[in-house]
Amino acid sequence: MLGPQTVKNILWLIPCLPLTGAVVNGLLRRRLPARLIHIIGCVTVFLAFLVSVSGFISLLRIEEPHNRLLIQSLYQWLLTVWDQGRFSLTVAFRFDPLSATLCLVVTGVGFLIHLYSVGYMAGDESQGRYFAYLNLFTFSMLLLILADNLLLMFVGWEGVGLCSYLLIGFWFSDLEKAQAGMKAFIVNRVGDFGFFVGLMLLFWSLFEGSNGGVSGLGFTELRQAVPLLASASPVLGVGVVTWIALLFFVGATGKSAQIPLYVWLPDAMAGPTPVSAFIHAATMVTAGVYMIVRLNFLYLAAPAALTVVAVVGAVTAFYAATIAITQNDIKRVLAYSTISQLGYMFLAVGVAAFSTGIFHLVTHAFFKALLFLGAGSVIHAVHSNDMQEMGGLKKYLPYTYLTFMTAYLAISGIPPFSGFMSKDEILWATFNSHLSVPGLGKALWALGLLGAGLTAFYMTRLVALTFMGTFRGGADEEKHLHESPLVMTIPLIILALLAAVGGAIGLPAVTHLPNLLHDFLSPVLSGHGSSGHEVHAYGLEVLLMLVSTGVALSGIGLGYYFYLKRPELPDQARARFAAVYRLLLNKYYVDEIYSALFLRPVLKLVALSGLFDLQVIDGAVNLSSKITAKFSFLVGWEDLTIVDGAVNGVAAMVQRWGDWIRHLQTGRIHQYLYSVVLGLFGLCVFMLLF
Amino acid sequence: MSYSLQSFLIVSSLLFCLGMFTVLTRRNAIGVLMGIELILNGAGLNFVAFSRFLQPSQTASLLSGQIFTLFIIAIAAAEVAVALAIVLVLYSQMKTIDVEDFKELRG
Numbered sequence: 001m002l003g004p005q006t007v008k009n010i011l012w013l014i015p016c017l018p019l020t021g022a023v024v025n026g027l028l029r030r031r032l033p034a035r036l037i038h039i040i041g042c043v044t045v046f047l048a049f050l051v052s053v054s055g056f057i058s059l060l061r062i063e064e065p066h067n068r069l070l071i072q073s074l075y076q077w078l079l080t081v082w083d084q085g086r087f088s089l090t091v092a093f094r095f096d097p098l099s100a101t102l103c104l105v106v107t108g109v110g111f112l113i114h115l116y117s118v119g120y121m122a123g124d125e126s127q128g129r130y131f132a133y134l135n136l137f138t139f140s141m142l143l144l145i146l147a148d149n150l151l152l153m154f155v156g157w158e159g160v161g162l163c164s165y166l167l168i169g170f171w172f173s174d175l176e177k178a179q180a181g182m183k184a185f186i187v188n189r190v191g192d193f194g195f196f197v198g199l200m201l202l203f204w205s206l207f208e209g210s211n212g213g214v215s216g217l218g219f220t221e222l223r224q225a226v227p228l229l230a231s232a233s234p235v236l237g238v239g240v241v242t243w244i245a246l247l248f249f250v251g252a253t254g255k256s257a258q259i260p261l262y263v264w265l266p267d268a269m270a271g272p273t274p275v276s277a278f279i280h281a282a283t284m285v286t287a288g289v290y291m292i293v294r295l296n297f298l299y300l301a302a303p304a305a306l307t308v309v310a311v312v313g314a315v316t317a318f319y320a321a322t323i324a325i326t327q328n329d330i331k332r333v334l335a336y337s338t339i340s341q342l343g344y345m346f347l348a349v350g351v352a353a354f355s356t357g358i359f360h361l362v363t364h365a366f367f368k369a370l371l372f373l374g375a376g377s378v379i380h381a382v383h384s385n386d387m388q389e390m391g392g393l394k395k396y397l398p399y400t401y402l403t404f405m406t407a408y409l410a411i412s413g414i415p416p417f418s419g420f421m422s423k424d425e426i427l428w429a430t431f432n433s434h435l436s437v438p439g440l441g442k443a444l445w446a447l448g449l450l451g452a453g454l455t456a457f458y459m460t461r462l463v464a465l466t467f468m469g470t471f472r473g474g475a476d477e478e479k480h481l482h483e484s485p486l487v488m489t490i491p492l493i494i495l496a497l498l499a500a501v502g503g504a505i506g507l508p509a510v511t512h513l514p515n516l517l518h519d520f521l522s523p524v525l526s527g528h529g530s531s532g533h534e535v536h537a538y539g540l541e542v543l544l545m546l547v548s549t550g551v552a553l554s555g556i557g558l559g560y561y562f563y564l565k566r567p568e569l570p571d572q573a574r575a576r577f578a579a580v581y582r583l584l585l586n587k588y589y590v591d592e593i594y595s596a597l598f599l600r601p602v603l604k605l606v607a608l609s610g611l612f613d614l615q616v617i618d619g620a621v622n623l624s625s626k627i628t629a630k631f632s633f634l635v636g637w638e639d640l641t642i643v644d645g646a647v648n649g650v651a652a653m654v655q656r657w658g659d660w661i662r663h664l665q666t667g668r669i670h671q672y673l674y675s676v677v678l679g680l681f682g683l684c685v686f687m688l689l690f
Numbered sequence: 691m692s693y694s695l696q697s698f699l700i701v702s703s704l705l706f707c708l709g710m711f712t713v714l715t716r717r718n719a720i721g722v723l724m725g726i727e728l729i730l731n732g733a734g735l736n737f738v739a740f741s742r743f744l745q746p747s748q749t750a751s752l753l754s755g756q757i758f759t760l761f762i763i764a765i766a767a768a769e770v771a772v773a774l775a776i777v778l779v780l781y782s783q784m785k786t787i788d789v790e791d792f793k794e795l796r797g
Binding site: 210665666667669670673674677 | 710713714722789790792793795796797
């Protein structure tokens with residue numbers, strides 16, 4: 001196995017291998033055969049996975065947990081020195097327990113999704129472009145994760161935004177899909193703007209005047225700079241740290257699809273299904289959670305911002321779950337469930353249980369990738385996204401069904417599947433949290449619990465409509481139903497195993513077994529990040545576990561009763577609560593509200609400024625050109641008559657004089673001689689007289 | 691017997707005037723050249739005479755006037771050589787050496 005020093009020197013390979021794949025596939029996409037494109041696309045990511053694994057192992061072999069940090073500096077990016085300090089940035093990769101965990105998830109799950117794509121995209125004419133984008137996506141995410149300073153992280157941050165745009169709008173000839181891509185990009189830009197303002201505020205408060213020797217934006221330096229930031233004078237009555245933390249969180253709501261910037265994610269399923277799996281599980285949406293955990297020292301110094309994070313997370317978790325109940329598009333249900341699960345992650349980091357947030361991120365990556373890939377397999381068979389045209393598929397798609405059920409049990413929170421472990425740890429940490437507002441922790445816990453019940457309910461609905469009952473899509477379609485090829489089912493099986501037992505990395509305290517992930521991550525996290533382990537109230541913990549399991553089971557039971565036992569009940573309920581149903585079906589009309597509040601005024605402003613441009617600015621330009629033309633006419637006249645006249649006049653004068661004087665040159669020698677003598681004589685007379 | 695400076699000056703000015711007369715009246719190019727020779731010799735005689743009679747003292751002598759004359763003779767010889775060559779070329783071109791006919795350089 002590789003030693004830490006070797007791993008440190010090959011860290012650059014982790015992001016650069018997928019980048020190589022992206023470049024090769026992107027440039028040679030028309031020349032290479034499809035088989036080779038697949039191999040390049042998958043192998044580069046797999047190699048990156050291997051490097052991550054060896055890095056992970058060498059981290060584990062470092063005895064002292066606080067020394068588990070490998071930083072590879074590649075080159076000096078920026079260097080500015082002034083009289084009161086200096087600012088330097090290096091392109092450096094940071095491999096510590098946190099980034100190691102994320103690297104494993106991104107490259108591991110990412111590789112399975114690449115593999116699955118080989119089957120899913122078979123026959124598509126632009127596979128080279130697809131795999132190039134997918135590899136670029138992996139590269140951007142790995143850059144984001146491995147970056148050792150905020151600015152490099154921002155590069156990756158923007159990179160995933162760009163790649164999501166490219167992949168969501170992959171089939172750009174379809175206007176609706178192209179618009180979904182644009183929506184994702186623009187909403188992300190709004191969030192990124194917040195992030196960027198936060199970055200500038202951080203820069204300003206660190207490097208304005210004397211700064212106590214801070215000389216960069218590296219995470220180690222930032223951690224040491226927090227007391228300095230905390231002592232800075234408040235801006236608009238709020239501490240600088242809180243401002244920075246909140247602005248970064250705005251960026252996180254954009255990337256990680258939280259209220260109010262979640263609107264792009266449900267539309268993001270316009271892309272190919274593996275892309276949705278990639279966006280929802282391994283990359284992109286986890287960026288916000290990762291960023292907050294990475295900056296945990298900053299957020300711990302801003303309790304108010306953390307409370308905002310927790311509240312937004314819990315509300316999103318509940319809110320998105322309510323929308324998911326009514327949606328009929330299988331991918332749309334899963335998209336809202338992703339938003340909801342991301343809400344749980346933010347709830348976890350909001351109550352300062354950072355390692356728990358990462359835990360849920362990891363387990364969610366497993367089961368959500370599985371859900372999306374399973375949905376892709378279903379869509380591959382049925383050729384439709386509408387769950388009303390499915391049903392009874394378990395007969396036709398046995399592997400998909402079995403693996404999907406694992407993910408279903410995991411997301412619903414049934415012990416001992418991975419989703420239960422992480423979600424329960426979040427709820428437990430929320431219950432025990434010490435937020436600045438009294439009682440808020442318990443309220444958020446209740447909201448989270450309700451959301452968990454809804455999750456179990458809508459997932460049961462999804463499974464019931466898709467796999468149970470009888471097929472509703474018509475006899476013609478039924479003949480063509482088939483299980484997906486092996487290259488698609490193998491990733492499903494691997495992910496199913498992970499989704500089932502992945503919870504073992506974070507066992508609850510009541511089992512008296514070590515919580516591996518929490519212990520592994522603790523050196524990265526600041527002092528008192530709790531995962532509920534400090535509170536040794538095992539009785540209460542068991543009670544809460546029973547409660548959440550009970551809630552999950554009742555959600556499942558309700559779903560079973562509604563959609564399998566009494567299939568006429570949903571219609572009755574729909575009729576009874578028509579208004580509520582319509583509100584949910586239309587996603588609380590948020591898209592319409594945003595359209596009315598932001599989109600239309602912006603479009604009006606666009607029209608107005610277009611008019612302004614045409615009338616006022618173009619008018620001014622045209623006027624000035626007219627004035628210039630008139631003036632130049634005057635100048636031209638002056639040039640022609642006065643300047644040229646003077647020059648020509650001098651020339652004409654010289655010519656006239658020359659004409660006159662040339663008559664002296666007669667060519668007769670005697671005439672010259674006479675004039676010489678005459679001149680001599682004249683000279684003599686002159687001298688004699690005077 | 692001794693001659694005074696004036697007698698030399700008279701001879702030299704006679705030479706100069708005869709030369710000038712020749713130059714102004716001859717239409718033959720060779721004649722003009724001969725006139726120029728007379729003028730130059732008049733001037734040379736003038737130099738020698740002044741050199742001989744305007745010594746600063748009886749013992750010291752100033753030879754610059756006589757050296758000047760030697761230069762004049764040498765340069766006159768060179769000048770005549772060039773001038774005769776020109777005249778020969780002119781004759782071969784125009785079949786005449788009458789200076790009145792050479793009016794090509796008229797303005």
